Amino acid sequence: MNSVGGYFELELRKGKEYHPNAIALNTGRNALELILKVKKYKKVYIPYYTCYVILEPFEKTKISYEFYSIDKNFEPIFDYNLLNSEDGFLYTNYFGLKDRFIEELANECSNLIIDNSQAFFSAPINNIPTFYSCRKFFGVPDGAYLYLDNIIEFDFPIDNSEDRFSHLLKRIDLGAEEGYKTYKENENNLVGQPIKQMSILTRALLRNIDYKKVIKIRKENFLYYQQNLSLVNDFNIIMDKETVPMNYPFFSKKNKLKQLLINNKIFIPTYWPNVISWSDKNSLEYIFSTKMIFLPIDQRYDNDNISKIVKIIKSNNHEH
Ligand SMILES: Cc1ncc(COP(=O)(O)O)c(C=O)c1O
Structure with a gap:
């Protein structure tokens, strides 16, 4: 039985997570790493226009990647006929504005992977591995969701977020400028982390959101x-x-x-x-x-x- 009584914990509303059926992990890049490991692509096409941390899972898994360019609507300049069955194609739902385009792309492009780090509220499409990064939308220190249709068994350790909170607290207590350096440090702290399950604390914070x-x-x-x-x-x-x-x-x-x-x-x-x-x-x-x-x-x-x-x-x- 869980402990009962005594001193209080941080008090949060016990609502529902927005992605209750997804696999809850520590970071978006690690969700991508899990996709790469499960899907076993030989090579993945990735956009130039993305965050450099996307390269981390490729360095870890030694899976090769090749950049592609996008046009003025943030859509790939790419001939999808070039893809073979062992290639993956990563597309970012830019600023959460590309839902409609992704639906079309899903018909044209095989082995699509969707990076919804910028589109927390966009629904995944069946059979398309899709990941989300929570702290781009909410005041949480880490956390990611992953939709992957393959049935996988995993026993990743559960992450611990308590040491990554100071910027979130400082921004309230001292202001944005005062907390900025700590924010950068805590972001750096997410580099090179192994795949973990989302921390209990981050999950509790995500259940607190309306x-x-x-x-x-x-x-x-x-x-x-x-x-x-x-x-x-x-x-x-x-x-x-x-x-x-x-x-x-x-x-x-x-x-x-x-x-x-x-x-x-x-x-x-x-x-x-x-x-x-x-x-x-x-x-x-x-x-x-x-x-x-x-x-x-x-x-x-x-x-x-x-x-x-x-x-x-x-x-x-x-x-x-
Ligand atoms: C478009 C995009 N994809 C993926 C990521 C990686 O997410 P995370 O930092 O949770 O690993 C980021 C930023 O960090 C991003 O901007």
């Missing part, structure tokens, strides 16, 4: 940007009603917008710094990584926050 509310807020915030900025956004967003995006990609020829936002304490992530060094200066990948502005839409922010960001962008757009 997913319905998160979905509603993300959609509302996204829609507000779209209604106010689509005419000045040079990136053409096509999405359907069910989509729950990660952020609002905004592309403008105006320079210095990112710096202006940072000056206003609006922090814009770079997706991805490694792509800037990997890719040719004229490539779309380079342009996406250096010029695309990913505006926050997440559940921490309401219309007051979002409308202020829109005002800043509009004022910048009026300047010549």
Whole structure:
């Protein structure tokens, strides 16, 4: 029997995880490692436009990979007829906006693997290995979900997250700037980890989340940007009603917008710094990584926050 009584633990709501039928692991990259091991591909095609940690499972398993490029809609420039039965093809659901495209791709491309690290709320497709990384969407230190149709038996150790919490706590107690260094350290701490099951603590935090509310807020915030900025956004967003995006990609020829936002304490992530060094200066990948502005839409922010960001962008757009 579990211990009863005595001092309290961190008090959390006992709700439901969003992916209760998935395999719960420690990181997205390790979910990919498990896919590679189970599927035994000889080679996997991966996008240039992705996070460098995606290479980690390839280094660990010694499975070879080859990069492919994407077009202005974040879709592969690739002849799928080139794939043979032992090749895998990894595609990222960019910013949670590519659900519809993935449905089409699934018909065309054999041995597809979907990286839904940026699309926590996108459903997996039958028979297509799909993984998710929880901390891109929520205040958790680690955690990933994996859908894999093969029946596998595993007894990976259960991860322990308690030492990876300080940035989450510091951001509340001391502010974003104070916690940033620790955030980087804790991210580094996820490098080179073996495959583990998701920690009990991360699972408890994920059960604490009100997913319905998160979905509603993300959609509302996204829609507000779209209604106010689509005419000045040079990136053409096509999405359907069910989509729950990660952020609002905004592309403008105006320079210095990112710096202006940072000056206003609006922090814009770079997706991805490694792509800037990997890719040719004229490539779309380079342009996406250096010029695309990913505006926050997440559940921490309401219309007051979002409308202020829109005002800043509009004022910048009026300047010549
Ligand atoms: C597109 C993408 N895929 C996969 C990952 C890896 O997820 P994790 O850090 O949980 O291993 C990341 C970032 O880390 C990512 O940005």
